[in-house]
Amino acid sequence: MQPRVFYEIFVRSFADSNGDGIGDLKGITSKLDYLAELGIEGLWLTPIFHSPSYHKYDVKDYYRINGSYGTAEDLVVLLEAAHQRGIKVILDLVLNHTSSSHHWFQEAAANPASKYREYYYWLTPKEIQEKGIEERRATDDSGVKFPWHWPRKRSKEKYFGMFWKEMPDLNLNSEALKNELITIAKFWLAKGVDGFRLDAAKHLFPFWEPQSKTLEFWATFKNALKADFPEVYLVGEVWDAPEVVAPYFESLQANFNIDLSYDLKTILKEGKDTIGLISKLKQAHLQYEEVNPNFMDCTLLSNHDQDRIASVLKGDENKLKVAANLLFTLPGLPYLYYGEEWGLKGLKPDEYIREPMPWGDGSQTRWIDRRHNKSFDLKKATADPDSIFQQYKRLIALRKSIPALGRCIGSNLEEVENENTNLLIFKRIHEAGDVLVVQNLSAKPFKVNKLQGFDHLIFETEQASVLANAYHIPAYGLLIVGNQS
Numbered sequence: 001m002q003p004r005v006f007y008e009i010f011v012r013s014f015a016d017s018n019g020d021g022i023g024d025l026k027g028i029t030s031k032l033d034y035l036a037e038l039g040i041e042g043l044w045l046t047p048i049f050h051s052p053s054y055h056k057y058d059v060k061d062y063y064r065i066n067g068s069y070g071t072a073e074d075l076v077v078l079l080e081a082a083h084q085r086g087i088k089v090i091l092d093l094v095l096n097h098t099s100s101s102h103h104w105f106q107e108a109a110a111n112p113a114s115k116y117r118e119y120y121y122w123l124t125p126k127e128i129q130e131k132g133i134e135e136r137r138a139t140d141d142s143g144v145k146f147p148w149h150w151p152r153k154r155s156k157e158k159y160f161g162m163f164w165k166e167m168p169d170l171n172l173n174s175e176a177l178k179n180e181l182i183t184i185a186k187f188w189l190a191k192g193v194d195g196f197r198l199d200a201a202k203h204l205f206p207f208w209e210p211q212s213k214t215l216e217f218w219a220t221f222k223n224a225l226k227a228d229f230p231e232v233y234l235v236g237e238v239w240d241a242p243e244v245v246a247p248y249f250e251s252l253q254a255n256f257n258i259d260l261s262y263d264l265k266t267i268l269k270e271g272k273d274t275i276g277l278i279s280k281l282k283q284a285h286l287q288y289e290e291v292n293p294n295f296m297d298c299t300l301l302s303n304h305d306q307d308r309i310a311s312v313l314k315g316d317e318n319k320l321k322v323a324a325n326l327l328f329t330l331p332g333l334p335y336l337y338y339g340e341e342w343g344l345k346g347l348k349p350d351e352y353i354r355e356p357m358p359w360g361d362g363s364q365t366r367w368i369d370r371r372h373n374k375s376f377d378l379k380k381a382t383a384d385p386d387s388i389f390q391q392y393k394r395l396i397a398l399r400k401s402i403p404a405l406g407r408c409i410g411s412n413l414e415e416v417e418n419e420n421t422n423l424l425i426f427k428r429i430h431e432a433g434d435v436l437v438v439q440n441l442s443a444k445p446f447k448v449n450k451l452q453g454f455d456h457l458i459f460e461t462e463q464a465s466v467l468a469n470a471y472h473i474p475a476y477g478l479l480i481v482g483n484q485s
Contacts, residue, residue: 002233003042003088004406005328005396006335007035010046010304010354011069012054013365014338021366023356025070029078030363036085038341039396043082044197044235046304047092048075051099054367055304055350057092057199058099058167062184072191079192088194090233095181096200097167105168109151109159118174121160121206123148128158133208136162140258141200141239141305160206172204172217182224189225195233201248201255202238211247218251235298242284249288254296257284257332261300264326265312268319271442272421278413281330285411294409299332301340308337308346308353311372315345318476321391321461322441325478328395329437331428333408341392342381345372391461398459398480404430405480420446423473433484438464440473447472456482 015027025048035043047056050064065072082089098105108116128134128148135145148158149165161168172178185196198218205213218236225232235254238245248255260281267273288295301309301323313319320343327334338344339357346353356365358376370376382389399405404412405428414427414434422442428435436454440446447470457466462477471479 001041001086002408004333004400004408005040006042006044006298006333007038007040008044008046008300008303008335008337010338011048011056012046012367013354013356015357015359015363016365017363019362020068022068023365023367024068025065025074025078027363027365029074029081032078032081032085032087036087038393039400040087040336042088042090042194042233044090044335045092047094047199052101053099055354057094058097058101058164059094060099060101061103063187075193076191083192088233090195090197090235091188091193092199093185093196094199095170095172096203097161097163097169100166100168105159109153109155112155112157115176119171119177120168121171122157123160124157131208133206136207139239141203147206162203162206163200169203169206172213178217178220182221185221185225186228189229189232194231195235198234198236198252201236201252202240202244215247215251218248222251235296242287245284246287246291249292249295253292253294254298254333256298256300256335258300259284260297260330260332261302261306264301264323265309267424267441268313268323268326271319273424273441274421277424278415278426282411282413282415285331285413289411295411296408297332297411298335299327299330300335300337301327302353303335303337304354305350306353307348308344308372309340310343311345311347315343317343317388318443320388322439322476322478324388324391324395325439325461326424328399329405329428329439329478329480330426331407331411331413334399336392339373341389342376342378343388344376347372394459402435402458402480402482403432404428404435404482416451420448422446423448433482435480435482438471438473438479438481440464440475440477443475445472445474445477451481453483454481456484458482 012023014023015031017024017026048069049059050061050066051058104116104119107114108120138145142163147162149161159168234252236248236252238248238255239258245255263277309323351368352371355370358373360378412429414429416425418425424439426437450469459480462474464477464479465472
């Protein structure tokens with residue numbers, strides 16, 4: 001079954017099983033009942049492979065679980081326990097670069113004749129200058145402008161590292177490397193992993209190479225995996241505008257909609273839709289549909305690279321509930337970032353958007369002091385029926401019970417004429433019954449003329465209601481009505 005709600009876990013921060021203060025795989029296993037009760041059907045684990053950093057996005061050994069996280073056996077136990085609860089698990093797979101301490105790079109840097117030399121990009125300063133590639137344009141996902149670095153052992157050539165000098169980019173022009181990366185992915189799929197989140201998916205080839213090479217690699221990668229694992233799930237991180245993301249749907253059925261996450265923050269902060277969000281999202285879907293009618297638009301409010309939504313909205317519970325309302329009523333496949341359902345806060349630098357999950361017991365990690373969630377009270381945050389947490393539970397259950405809301409393949413979004421920018425109004429279309437969603441973004445109540453045929457109340461918050469000829473939408477209220485009883 002295709003998961004309808006995913007949950008991102010920053011492994012180091014989520015749950016500790018052995019008292020060393022660091023999150024681990026056994027810790028995640030111990031919290032599966034909580035996640036199942038919340039309604040989660042898919043888990044995305046940030047990198048778990050052997051790595052020298054706290055975040056693990058610089059892999060030192062793709063075949064080995066980082067020791068502080070556990071063992072391959074621990075992963076298999078987690079996978080089996082998750083599958084028993086109807087939860088699929090995908091791993092973060094970083095194929096754009098490795099750690100500078102990976103043995104491939106160590107050998108390549110030490111010996112120009114090494115078979116691993118072709119796994120990375122090496123050029124002399126003169127060649128770099130002649131190609132005009134000394135400098136790159138900073139992007140949202142990497143501020144590095146000068147990506148060429150000298151290895152520790154001085155040589156005639158520099159290596160390319162787009163994100164950081166300690167994360168040298170892999171050279172996927174190497175057929176041997178391509179085959180090795182496919183072998184790595186199959187190794188973990190054979191252990192029961194359900195798929196991968198593909199980090200930096202648009203950067204597999206550097207900025208001076210044509211995008212077509214990256215698209216061709218993903219097609220090859222997908223086809224190779226599906227030949228042995230036909231149900232494999234792949235989701236790409238293409239941090240860019242919809243027109244750039246669209247071509248990736250040809251080989252990757254699912255991709256993240258980072259643009260939408262920023263648009264949602266804009267309208268939530270302002271309390272009105274100044275960007276024509278529904279029209280903009282519909283246009284994005286039309287672009288995706290041209291490439292792949294069965295696309296999956298993966299939506300989110302924030303992730304491990306962004307300020308947490310609760311801090312962006314300054315802890316305003318009304319707006320945080322509206323954020324949740326939109327995440328679960330707009331089309332796509334929603335991804336929660338761990339603790340979002342509790343209203344956890346976090347602002348960059350990165351470590352502080354990845355703070356420990358405050359379980360308040362021995363499973364709470366302690367690898368970093370909490371800066372933004374020091375006084376968090378778990379009981380207060382979850383027991384109150386009006387809490388953000390309870391709102392998340394209700395919305396997840398609703399999404400899974402209404403076919404029009406739960407559809408995550410293709411687009412069933414339909415625009416509704418609306419001149420009131422304080423309201424977001426849209427339809428979700430489905431053969432089992434269409435639904436109309438009316439969300440008030442503001443602190444003012446409004447009445448909206450009733451749409452013919454949409455009389456059946458499905459869900460309401462803040463005493464929203466269906467009147468004889470209108471819908472009453474109180475401050476920050478959500479109303480969902482159907483055209484079938």
